[in-house]
Amino acid sequence: MPEPGDADLSTRVIRDLARWLGNGQRAWLCTVVRTWGSSPRPPGSLLAVNEEGEWSGSVSGGCLEEQLIRQVSTESNPGTTPEVVDYGVTESDQQQWRLPCGGRMRLVVEPLDPGRHAAPVSMLLEAIDERRPVTRRVNLTSGEWSFVASSVPETVEETDGTLLHTLGPQARMLLIGAGEVARYVARIALMNGFSVTLCEPRELFLQGWDEPGVEVRESLPDDLVRTEFSDAYCAILALGHDPRIDDMGLLAALESEAFYIGAMGSQRTAAQRRERLHQLGVTDSAMERLHAPIGFQIGSKSPPEIAVAAIAEVLAERHRLLRRMICSHPE
Incomplete structure (x- = not known):
């Protein structure tokens, strides 16, 4: 169940991630980093899935969620490093995933391990609860997280092998x-x-x-x-x-x-x-x-x-x- 005041979808996703990792479950975090054309969800949108197929959040309003949930929760060898995935690049993509108006979307899909990521996710949740904007910096080669204090909420950027995602205080x-x-x-x-x-x-x-x-x-x-x-x-x-x-x-x-x-x-x-x-x-x-x-x-x-x-x-x-x-x- 969402905590009181968790109307903000990103806050609910991070809270669910913290709970799953704290219980020793593997999880995956999907982040929309860029869109082209029409897109049902903006950059910065999050979808989290755990190894039992439970999910939280949304990255496409329903177009991609089912495929992503099935893919990551049934992965026999989930890997340890993030993957950058484009959807809607080809005409067949657009037909298969029904991206509206020919839109295109880039996601970063991060496999999260309790041993490596439970503490960083808890730190991120603590900053959110204390109403401090903070940027999570993800090394897209190693999957490691670090944090940078920020003054600009709700921004996302993928550059030079790094994902920079700022989560600001909930309004x-x-x-x-x-x-x-x-x-x-x-x-x-x-x-x-x-x-x-x-x-x-x-x-x-x-x-x-x-x-x-x-x-x-x-x-x-x-x-x-x-x-x-x-x-x-x-x-x-x-x-x-x-x-x-x-x-x-x-x-x-x-x-x-x-x-x-x-x-x-x-x-x-x-x-x-x-x-x-x-x-x-x-x-x-x-x-x-x-x-x-x-x-x-x-x-x-x-x-x-x-x-x-x-x-x-x-x-x-x-x-x-x-x-x-x-x-x-x-x-």
């Missing part, structure tokens, strides 16, 4: 205030790889609020923001429609490094909120970080539509964050 989302909008936002955020926490100090609003995969914290939001949701991989959404709760969370959020801060409400409500926050000492430059009314303006009225508009804006900001990090660290 976290804090929802302040229970309700139907929060329910739909949580569902869509989980599908997009966020871990989701609901902060709701009002016991009445929590009655009947139960969403699988969402952690619920019955507390005030300001301390929670400062202690757990203050880094650059966090999105904070105030959805409570109660200034006593929303404003506390927003004050703390605007002092944090969160990549997205949003608040639900009408234009009039947003103006009144900005005036209150100004009176509480929020500067004009800090206020520019606040997305209010929340989400892209698509004419949304119903809770599901508001959730779609909000998540679309959050995802756009998450992609801008990654581009900024890459541009500031071109090496």
